[in-house]
Amino acid sequence: MWKSLVVAIALTAASGSAFAASAVNKDAETRTLIVTEGGGKTELALAAGETVEFCPNGCFVTLPNGDLEALTGSETVEISGGVARIK
Amino acid sequence: MNAFAARESPIVMLLRLLRLILAFTLIISASPSFEAMAQALGQGSAGLITDQQKVIQGLTAKTDGLEKKLQQDGQDDASLVDIRLQLEDLSRAALTSALAFRSRLTDINNRIEVLGPPPAAGQPQEPDIVTGERQALASEKAEINAVVASAQNLSIRISGLIDRIGNMRSEQFRNFLTKHYALSDALSPQVFSDAQDEYANFYKAVSSWLSFAFKFKFKAILAATFTSLALAAILLVGGRRLFGRIFEADPSVEDPTYLSRLSVAFWSTLLPTLAVGAFLVSTVFLYNYYNVLRGDIGVFLNALAAVIAVVFCVNRLTNAALEPRMPNWRLIQVETGPARWLVRLTTAMAVVIGVNNFLSIVNDKMGSPLSLTIARSFVATLIVGVILILMALLRPYKGTDGSWRPWPAWLRYTSVALGLSTITAALFGYIGLAIFVSLQVVVTGTILVTAYIGFLSAREIGEEGGFAGTSIGRWLSTNAGYEDTALDQLGLVVSVAINLMIVLVFLPLILFMWGFQPGDIQAWAYKLATGITIGSVTISVTGILSGIVVFIIGYFLTRWFQGWLDGSVMARGKVDTGVRNSIRLAVGYAGVAVAGLVGISAAGIDLSNLALVAGALSLGIGFGLQNVVSNFVSGLILLAERPFKVGDWIVAGDTSGTVKKISVRATEIETFQRQSVILPNSNLINNAVGNWTHRNKLGRVEIKVGVAYGSDVKRVHAILVEIARGHPLVLKNPEPFVLFTNFGAAALEFEIRVFLADVLNGAIVQNDIRFAVLDAFGAEHIEIPSTPRAEVKVKQTEAWPLDDDKIEVEFAEKEQAEAEAAAEKARLAKSGRKARKPDPS
Numbered sequence: 001m002w003k004s005l006v007v008a009i010a011l012t013a014a015s016g017s018a019f020a021a022s023a024v025n026k027d028a029e030t031r032t033l034i035v036t037e038g039g040g041k042t043e044l045a046l047a048a049g050e051t052v053e054f055c056p057n058g059c060f061v062t063l064p065n066g067d068l069e070a071l072t073g074s075e076t077v078e079i080s081g082g083v084a085r086i087k
Numbered sequence: 088m089n090a091f092a093a094r095e096s097p098i099v100m101l102l103r104l105l106r107l108i109l110a111f112t113l114i115i116s117a118s119p120s121f122e123a124m125a126q127a128l129g130q131g132s133a134g135l136i137t138d139q140q141k142v143i144q145g146l147t148a149k150t151d152g153l154e155k156k157l158q159q160d161g162q163d164d165a166s167l168v169d170i171r172l173q174l175e176d177l178s179r180a181a182l183t184s185a186l187a188f189r190s191r192l193t194d195i196n197n198r199i200e201v202l203g204p205p206p207a208a209g210q211p212q213e214p215d216i217v218t219g220e221r222q223a224l225a226s227e228k229a230e231i232n233a234v235v236a237s238a239q240n241l242s243i244r245i246s247g248l249i250d251r252i253g254n255m256r257s258e259q260f261r262n263f264l265t266k267h268y269a270l271s272d273a274l275s276p277q278v279f280s281d282a283q284d285e286y287a288n289f290y291k292a293v294s295s296w297l298s299f300a301f302k303f304k305f306k307a308i309l310a311a312t313f314t315s316l317a318l319a320a321i322l323l324v325g326g327r328r329l330f331g332r333i334f335e336a337d338p339s340v341e342d343p344t345y346l347s348r349l350s351v352a353f354w355s356t357l358l359p360t361l362a363v364g365a366f367l368v369s370t371v372f373l374y375n376y377y378n379v380l381r382g383d384i385g386v387f388l389n390a391l392a393a394v395i396a397v398v399f400c401v402n403r404l405t406n407a408a409l410e411p412r413m414p415n416w417r418l419i420q421v422e423t424g425p426a427r428w429l430v431r432l433t434t435a436m437a438v439v440i441g442v443n444n445f446l447s448i449v450n451d452k453m454g455s456p457l458s459l460t461i462a463r464s465f466v467a468t469l470i471v472g473v474i475l476i477l478m479a480l481l482r483p484y485k486g487t488d489g490s491w492r493p494w495p496a497w498l499r500y501t502s503v504a505l506g507l508s509t510i511t512a513a514l515f516g517y518i519g520l521a522i523f524v525s526l527q528v529v530v531t532g533t534i535l536v537t538a539y540i541g542f543l544s545a546r547e548i549g550e551e552g553g554f555a556g557t558s559i560g561r562w563l564s565t566n567a568g569y570e571d572t573a574l575d576q577l578g579l580v581v582s583v584a585i586n587l588m589i590v591l592v593f594l595p596l597i598l599f600m601w602g603f604q605p606g607d608i609q610a611w612a613y614k615l616a617t618g619i620t621i622g623s624v625t626i627s628v629t630g631i632l633s634g635i636v637v638f639i640i641g642y643f644l645t646r647w648f649q650g651w652l653d654g655s656v657m658a659r660g661k662v663d664t665g666v667r668n669s670i671r672l673a674v675g676y677a678g679v680a681v682a683g684l685v686g687i688s689a690a691g692i693d694l695s696n697l698a699l700v701a702g703a704l705s706l707g708i709g710f711g712l713q714n715v716v717s718n719f720v721s722g723l724i725l726l727a728e729r730p731f732k733v734g735d736w737i738v739a740g741d742t743s744g745t746v747k748k749i750s751v752r753a754t755e756i757e758t759f760q761r762q763s764v765i766l767p768n769s770n771l772i773n774n775a776v777g778n779w780t781h782r783n784k785l786g787r788v789e790i791k792v793g794v795a796y797g798s799d800v801k802r803v804h805a806i807l808v809e810i811a812r813g814h815p816l817v818l819k820n821p822e823p824f825v826l827f828t829n830f831g832a833a834a835l836e837f838e839i840r841v842f843l844a845d846v847l848n849g850a851i852v853q854n855d856i857r858f859a860v861l862d863a864f865g866a867e868h869i870e871i872p873s874t875p876r877a878e879v880k881v882k883q884t885e886a887w888p889l890d891d892d893k894i895e896v897e898f899a900e901k902e903q904a905e906a907e908a909a910a911e912k913a914r915l916a917k918s919g920r921k922a923r924k925p926d927p928s
Binding site: 038039058059066083 | 179182183185186188189192193196200228232235236238239242243246247250691695
């Protein structure tokens with residue numbers, strides 16, 4: 001009986017899965033992203049080696065080199081050597 | 088060849104279909120990036136930039152249009168919500184258009200990186216072509232950034248508009264509730280003539296439509312009405328057939344259970360309401376379809392249908408809950424007279440509210456004066472207020488002495504307060520507030536009562552044995568062979584599911600009633616699913632659910648792997664049971680730990696935060712849980728070193744017994760008195776543990792025998808050796824040995840030492856040998872000396888007066904003993920336990 005219950009829960013939960021975008025700072029110093037989400041801009045400071053989840057519903061983000069990029073909310077922004085790459 | 092092809096073709100087709108589906112899903116899931124890529128590759132950057140500029144311009148134009156519309160239709164709540172949904176779409180579109188640049192930006196950045204930084208002053212000049220390309224790339228990047236920035240600005244602007252819509256809507260709601268009307272205008276004699284005019288207009292509209300309809304559309308009306316009636320009848324009759332017994336209250340049942348009363352109330356409200364609803368919806372639909380409706384008549388008919396549905400539902404619900412005709416089936420135990428009155432009053436209230444709503448729509452459409460609207464609402468709210476107070480004043484219960492007793496205080500006071508506040512608000516001219524309150528009392532009250540009945544039935548099903556008593560439970564137990572405990576667990580699950588369903592169905596209904604729009608609820612559901620961000624923590628339902636699911640899947644995978652490893656691989660590989668146990672446990676713990684970690688990270692909880700906390704607490708935990716940790720590590724060592732396994736006879740300190748279970752913290756030992764002793768693992772690691780059955784079960788048993796001085800010791804020795812050798816369980820090698828141990832104070836002492844293949848048989852062997860020694864010594868007249876024994880005087884029992892009686896009683900006793908023995912044997916056989924060997928010590 002528990003097995004069928006588990007299957008039922010798994011089926012209900014399997015429908016639809018959305019995750020936030022994440023940003024990883026692989027550098028040894030703090031890097032800052034400027035995130036525009038909703039009506040406002042916020043600065044997202046990433047300490048060395050930190051991983052942060054942000055922007056679950058899509059946002060614009062200003063990367064350390066000044067580029068402005070749009071994120072849908074499923075990407076990973078990886079900063080290494082001061083350069084950010086979106087994967 | 089053809090036949091082969093024909094035989095293959097279904098499979099080939101299936102494969103093709105699968106491939107098609109796969110490709111389709113891929114395209115759908117990857118569509119935005121696909122588009123972006125195609126654009127970037129196909130048209131070059133310049134084309135891309137102009138394209139997206141155009142797209143964003145289009146979006147900006149649309150946003151301008153919506154903003155204008157916002158200023159025009161600012162008073163209509165539904166259109167505000169609609170505008171908000173459109174704005175959200177636009178915001179997403181802006182984001183998508185900005186996404187189109189991603190691959191081009193990546194290319195440019197890669198190229199700039201390849202070109203390297205411009206040479207510093209003093210370094211040799213680079214070729215012009217490199218400088219030119221760098222500049223070109225930089226300017227292109229600047230252009231792209233400008234376009235993305237415009238998309239960003241648009242998105243910010245849209246967010247601002249969405250916020251503004253929220254503010255406007257709450258402002259409007261406040262205005263509606265707090266608006267003050269001058270009653271003196273509304274309640275002047277002028278109103279009556281206005282009402283007469285209005286009625287005349289309405290009558291004219293309806294009668295002209297009726298004459299039109301009868302003249303030109305009579306057949307269509309007949310067809311539509313009959314089709315709807317047939318649909319409703321099918322629903323009602325079908326439902327009655329399907330749910331027959333639980334649908335109708337059976338007056339012959341003396342004392343129906345609470346659950347059956349609840350289900351009757353629920354179904355006898357739901358089914359007829361559904362049937363009536365189906366009739367009304369299909370009538371309106373078919374009239375529309377046949378173009379019977381003309382002008383405002385459609386709106387009137389919709390409103391009328393809604394009124395009829397609400398009044399019918401309220402009436403059914405109160406009837407079902409109060410059952411004025413059948414006191415046995417009443418859910419709320421009020422007396423029959425008050426029950427009848429309650430049904431009448433609630434129905435009257437629903438009628439008043441419904442008619443008021445209908446008239447308000449008529450007023451809207453006919454463009455009647457404001458005073459009429461105010462007067463109508465004023466009267467309606469007054470009536471509702473009075474009905475509420477009347478209900479509160481009703482005395483529904485009968486005390487033991489026959490006197491009538493009122494409602495519980497809280498209900499009475501709430502009802503009076505609601506009624507009074509409605510009347511006061513109306514009297515002071517706050518008609519909007521009064522109408523809102525009275526509408527809420529009827530509709531929200533109905534929804535809440537229905538939901539409450541649902542909650543009650545869920546609780547009843549969740550009770551022990553509740554589900555087994557339902558018809559589904561009975562069906563399951565007879566047809567699917569479910570045990571009572573399984574049914575109980577199922578009942579619990581069903582009750583949780585019902586509760587969840589009630590929340591999911593009724594919460595949105597109540598929210599609708601409180602002036603929220605479907606768009607609001609949709610937006611909330613979306614937010615809840617994707618995550619609410621509080622500070623830096625994002626909590627999302629899907630995240631948590633997926634975490635749980637991942638953990639459960641991991642757990643079952645572990646269990647399955649464990650079972651497979653243990654049952655198939657290691658059992659077939661003839662691995663020692665101890666090793667098997669250790670490996671199984673280790674795999675289990677590792678698997679659960681991994682599943683837990685993966686589940687936590689899938690739930691979106693950052694483990695690095697936990698690590699910080701764990702680091703801070705580790706010192707305290709280290710001291711506080713010193714024992715637990717030490718036992719845990721000892722458990723791991725036990726699993727690795729395996730000084731004993733499950734089933735071994737070990738002696739640890741004062742405890743001696745069989746090992747039952749080795750867990751990570753403690754080991755369970757069952758003594759031969761069948762007492763379970765839980766020994767912490769550190770005890771077993773730090774102290775000496777004796778294991779009788781470590782490598783083999785070989786063991787030595789000693790039996791002491793003393794003979795009197797003067798006996799023939801050679802003969803005694805020979806007899807003892809012979810007895811020891813003669814026992815079938817005693818090993819030939821190592822040979823049994825009889826030791827002449829001591830010239831004791833009272834006896835010459837011997838000791839028989841025998842080795843057994845299975846030391847667990849020790850008790851049997853000792854017993855057999857002692858009996859044999861006593862027999863042999865008796866035959867050889869060898870005395871076993873002893874300290875003076877307690878003297879026992881055997882009491883002669885009196886003879887029975889009649890020998891026949893005695894024989895009879897003895898026979899009866901014998902019979903009884905035999906019967907008891909047989910019963911004991913049967914019990915042992917039934918419980919599936921084998922008669923055990925006597926314990927070794």
